[in-house]
Amino acid sequence: MAAGLSVSVTIKPLLRSCSTSDFRRLHHHPISATVFAPLPRLRTSFAQRRSFAVCFVVEDQRQSSQIESPRDEGASPVDAELLASRLAEKLERKKSERFTYLVAAVGMEFWARWAHRALWHASLWHMHESHHKAREGPFELNDVFAVINAVPAVGLFSYGFFNKGFVPGLCFGAGLGITVFGIAYMFVHDGLVHKRFPVGPIANVPYFRRVAAAHQLHHTDKFKGVPYGLFLGPKEVEEVGGKEELEKEISKRIKLCKKG
Incomplete structure (x- = not known):
């Protein structure tokens, strides 16, 4: 199984770690992890504090690999003849x-x-x-x-x-x-x-x-x-x-x- 790693960095208020739209956007990924690293306190009011929200998303690429490498639908007549000859x-x-x-x-x-x-x-x-x-x-x-x-x-x-x-x-x-x-x-x-x-x-x-x-x-x-x-x-x-x-x-x- 191949997996891809995508990183998104957004700045959002600390009081709402990830908004509802953020979760909806990440919902389709099989595996996701959200890590929050708060910035040092700024000279602003409590309501205006901001932080970095770093989201790591591991994407499952099994479906894409299946699309790129479709299964064989069956052996060709040449392969069947070769197999019969070897047998x-x-x-x-x-x-x-x-x-x-x-x-x-x-x-x-x-x-x-x-x-x-x-x-x-x-x-x-x-x-x-x-x-x-x-x-x-x-x-x-x-x-x-x-x-x-x-x-x-x-x-x-x-x-x-x-x-x-x-x-x-x-x-x-x-x-x-x-x-x-x-x-x-x-x-x-x-x-x-x-x-x-x-x-x-x-x-x-x-x-x-x-x-x-x-x-x-x-x-x-x-x-x-x-x-x-x-x-x-x-x-x-x-x-x-x-x-x-x-x-x-x-x-x-x-x-x-x-x-x-």
């Missing part, structure tokens, strides 16, 4: 992000399976071997692979978050898919299978129980390291004729859960 672009970007997220999340399973077999159990065995031995302390050398996989995920996620466009949207979805897969892998592999931290009720989910049992077979080397994947591990075991062993391992885990 369609945003929806298209969200759709591409979701699609890329699903592709990245599923693709990570196949990437992890290939890397596990072709790299970790081959040229990088000197690092991955720590995972197949009894762990001493809270960490093992194999944990470096989790950090390595996190680097591209953070890079893609950051680039997609701080930039606009179709390609950044794809990068954001890919980074998010890799990140979500990594979190799921951590809970099922490190928590549920190897019991590095408690996982709560997910241990009783039938599908996760089958996944944990299949990965436990990987550590027994009964099927030459199969399964190398995690979430599709039960299917890998069944493909090499290990369904019976898989069911036995599942039964063991159920009994352990009931005892716990």
